[in-house]
Amino acid sequence: MARKPTRIIEGAMFDGEIGPVSAQELIAMPESQWGLFRDRITDRHNGGEGVEARCLMCGTPVFIQSKVNNQERLPYFAHYRGGDVNCPWYNGKTKDPEQLRAVQYHGQQESFFHRAMCEKLAEVVQLDERYRKHRIDKYLPPKQNDNGRFPDIYVEWEGIGPFVIEFQLSHTFQTEISKRCIHYEREGIPLIWILSGIAPGSNIPQNFRDVIRRHRGNAFVFDHKASMASFANKTLMLSCLQMDELGELQPPVIVRFDKLFFPWNKLPYFKDRVIAPRLRLIRNTRKVWFDAFKHWDKKNYSDNMIQNALSTLPHEIPCTAVTMIAAVFSIVAEANGKPENFASGHENVKGMLNGYLMNNNGRLAPYVNLLTSLIRNTKTSGLLSGSVKSHFDRITREQATEESAEWKALKVLIPEVLDPLFRQELIYYGELPNWANPE
Ligand SMILES: [Zn+2]
Structure with a gap:
């Protein structure tokens, strides 16, 4: 049977x-x-x-x-x-x-789940003493956009201002996610997506991964533990599952909504798991070089610390290129408002560049194209005029290309400027450092 x-x-x-x-x-x-x-x-x-x-x-x-x-x-x-x-x-x-009946039921079942979650969240946001008002699924007239929206929950808290909570169900499409993100970003209203039915591990549907990425690798869930914590602390608390380097979600931690970071694009996060770890890695690699340059006599390529720094690069580069890297680090330091010449005894970066670009045999002569690409994308873009520009123009020798070991090395060391994809990501997340932003 x-x-x-x-x-x-x-x-x-x-x-x-x-x-x-x-x-x-x-x-x-x-x-x-x-x-x-x-x-x-x-x-x-x-x-x-x-x-x-x-x-x-x-x-x-x-x-x-x-x-x-x-x-x-x-x-x-x-x-x-x-x-x-x-x-x-x-x-x-x-x-x-009766598979068919289950399918027909679908629209209705989700609306019960959806309504129950909205009502529970509405109950929770009212526990907070800063609570002023909320609306469930009510039309929110636009301030900056042509059309308004029907947010799942719209909340106003004294001192925190308005925010919007949307529930993402397994069938919410990427376009809908994108539209809502853009809408609330324009309106200047923080938006938090609450996911349902996700667990630690890696088997997460793509549309959930999209939302998690927009929240910088944080998945927010309102589950039993979050509910208990919210009632105990009389404020909105959420379970947050963070994505690790392998793209797997870690077991949840309970976080306070009002302690999240709210970046410019209004999608809050608990810990930045997307950009911050990569910036940290870049800074650590760069620190090896900065430390080496601080003690370098600007000539001795066999210096232990310089050799150690060279070992951080993916490819071997000619030892004379160390001068070029020192010049690039000086340009970055200048762009960062902490001028220091790591490459020569000249008084400033301009003097150093001009000194090393006297003619086709100058130490920086093979790197005019590289330096141009770099400087153009930094706060020091003003260097690309006047004396430095005329020195650049005079160089006629063959140039290091993007395929060269030196260019690839710089792409690893200064990706904010020289790695176009990474630069785009930084701009997208609003994390482009000030020094890498041309005036
Ligand atoms: Zn049932």
Whole structure:
């Protein structure tokens, strides 16, 4: 005899602080806790004090049952008898699975889940003493855009200003995500996407990854733990899963909404897992060179620290190119408002460049194109006029190209300026350093 298909109720929404509890969260609880939930649900159902929990799919009341699996007693949600037999999560005496019916149900089930989450979040944002007002799914007239939007939840807190919460469901399309991000960025209203149904690990659908990336590698979730923490602290708190270097989500930590970073594009993050780790790596590599140049006599290429610095590069470069790197570091220091000449005894960068570009045999003569590309994209772009420009123009010898080891080395050392893709990313995230921004 064929076994009837067993469906599991993947989550339930509880009254008050308990909030949404997923099937996984329930199973992870000790029996003392899920047993208490079970008792309180039953008490309430029998007319006493307790809590109510509703199936996140169909919205009808559920209770907690248990079954023994491998000698372990595991809790799961079940619909009450007479609950919605059309619920795709219904595991009672349905005649057949009826895939089709489940599909037809889809629009409706998501709207229950969606409404339950919106109402829970609305309850939570009102716990905060700075609360002024909120709207669920109400038209928000535009200030900067042609059209308004219907944010899932719009909130105003004293001192924090307005912010918008959107729930991302598995079928939210990339274009919709993009449109909403652009809209709220223009309106100057912080926007936080709350994801549902994600767990640590790497198996995350692309449209979720898109939102996580926009939040700098942070996935925000409103789960049972976040709900409990929000009620305990009387403010909006979220579970935050951070993406590691391999693109896998780490187990969640609980974060306060008002302690997140709110960058210019209004998509907040807890820790920048996208740009910050790469900038840190670049700074660390660069520090080896800065330290070496600080003690360098500007001639001795076999200096230990210079040799050590050379080992940070992906390709071997001619030792005389060290002077060019020192010149580039001097240009960057100048652009950063901390002028220092690492390459020569000249008084300033201009003198140094002119000194090394006297003719085709000058030490910087093979790097005019490289230096031009570099300087053009920094605060020192003004150097590309006057005496330096006329020296550049006089050089006729063959130039190092982007394929040369020297250019590749500089691309690793100063990618903010010389790696066009990385530069674009920095601009996109609003993280282009000031010194790499031409005047
Ligand atoms: Zn249901």
